Amino acid sequence: MADESSGQPTVRSVERAFDVLEALERSDAPLRLVDLCRQVDLHPATVLRSLAVLQRRGIVVAENQTYRLGVGVLRLAHGFLVNDQLSQQARPIMQRLTAVTGLTSSLYVRSSFERVLSVRVDGNPQLHYQVPIGSWLPLYIGSGKAITAHLPEDEQEAVIAMSEGYVMASGKPIDAEHLRQDLDRIRKEGYSLTTGERNVAVAAAGAVVTNPAGDVLGVLSVSGPSEHTSDERLQQSVPELQRAAHALSGRHPYS
């Protein structure tokens, strides 16, 4: 039997290998064998065997007795990007959006209670520290709110609950009531507009992306460095942003 008593079929050793992989994903420094063993609570021999497989596939690389992710994961990302209808269709639309507004366009895909950056087209002026592909951010901050605003009630409340305790870049914590008002406004007006919530240096406008059935898929945003990107400038870009988000929302069978 390979079931975990809960009906969901599984394979223990595969599960364990991915525990190791995710430990490496989370870490911001190469990890030694013992570190990995402690994190995933497995016998060194077991971890080592998993690592051997991962290494042979380029998913993990070893460097004098420490382990970290390898370029193999970039290949996987590529495999995703070229197959993902949303990302594919987004690219030309976003290039146009950036060409017209001069701002950076970003497409965040919703993944449970996070959003993950899948496509970015840089504008001018460029941000000093650009967010790399795959970055994940919460749904209660910045353009994430454009997603949240269009979620079913119960999920909205779940997001609001998660925001508890988050401190914005300004130093202020999130206020649940204030957040609810924000969401109301966003739902009414059809776009979010935030400045320096997660990063003081960034101002952004966001518009929800759905499938034709209306299910929320993610958010399209335009952003720029806050010193050079006034609210007025963002406001001006909103119609073009909404047009782009709408175009993107109409075109894919499902997902």
Next chain:
Amino acid sequence: MADESSGQPTVRSVERAFDVLEALERSDAPLRLVDLCRQVDLHPATVLRSLAVLQRRGIVVAENQTYRLGVGVLRLAHGFLVNDQLSQQARPIMQRLTAVTGLTSSLYVRSSFERVLSVRVDGNPQLHYQVPIGSWLPLYIGSGKAITAHLPEDEQEAVIAMSEGYVMASGKPIDAEHLRQDLDRIRKEGYSLTTGERNVAVAAAGAVVTNPAGDVLGVLSVSGPSEHTSDERLQQSVPELQRAAHALSGRHPYS
């Protein structure tokens, strides 16, 4: 025993799960269970159990009985990018390079006999179809030659052997002798300069990136659409490109 008779330790079920994953990575369309089974030559029940694990981790998503990669792989890519010293250090250098030259900067990392795109900073004018992160290209074409030119003799010959039969975007096949001359020139002058080899619409200059010990890590390139990017324009960018590649080559302990 879990060894594959060759000394290399392994875990069969993990190996199989990654066979499934790589089948999905290669495919340019979602795959059904039977398709996967045929490709990896495994029992449907086995494939299904692996898929269940992958799905729960967001690595794979199912959509009415077909499977494809999920956003989870983007998270992994992010995990790589934020840890990879080379990519990290490259970002600001490349932003500057693009700011000065106006061309798109790309960093390809060498991975056995391929190069994988790990960082890109888009220039102006932008290419219509931008290459996504994780794209892999051969070492005998375009800026890949800047890598090959600095490889040990035997590896160079291996690359040349692989080029056999490749037809360039122009319609002409690669000529081994011509390629050798190219490599000589690149080694002497310190940069590659190619137009429309892989894609007729792209012209690019490339300079090798090494670690301080001199081992080849990859190639830094500037590129633009060939109609708007004359050889002279590329030539003008070469000194700046070399400066950037050199700066990038000096700074990381090992790898």
Next chain:
DNA sequence: ACAACTCACTTCATTAGATGAAAGATAATC
């Protein structure tokens, strides 16, 4: 300089658990 650690990696006997045959369920095709 030697002892006492910590950590990386290997070997191998035990038995947990991955496997695949078979059957049931579901959907597509004629």
Next chain:
DNA sequence: GATTATCTTTCATCTAATGAAGTGAGTTGT
């Protein structure tokens, strides 16, 4: 409505994943 093709679950068998124990290398402390 029967037939075929594919998806999914169940379960007995026996492979192969596991972890205890051991080796060896490297580091720290006295």
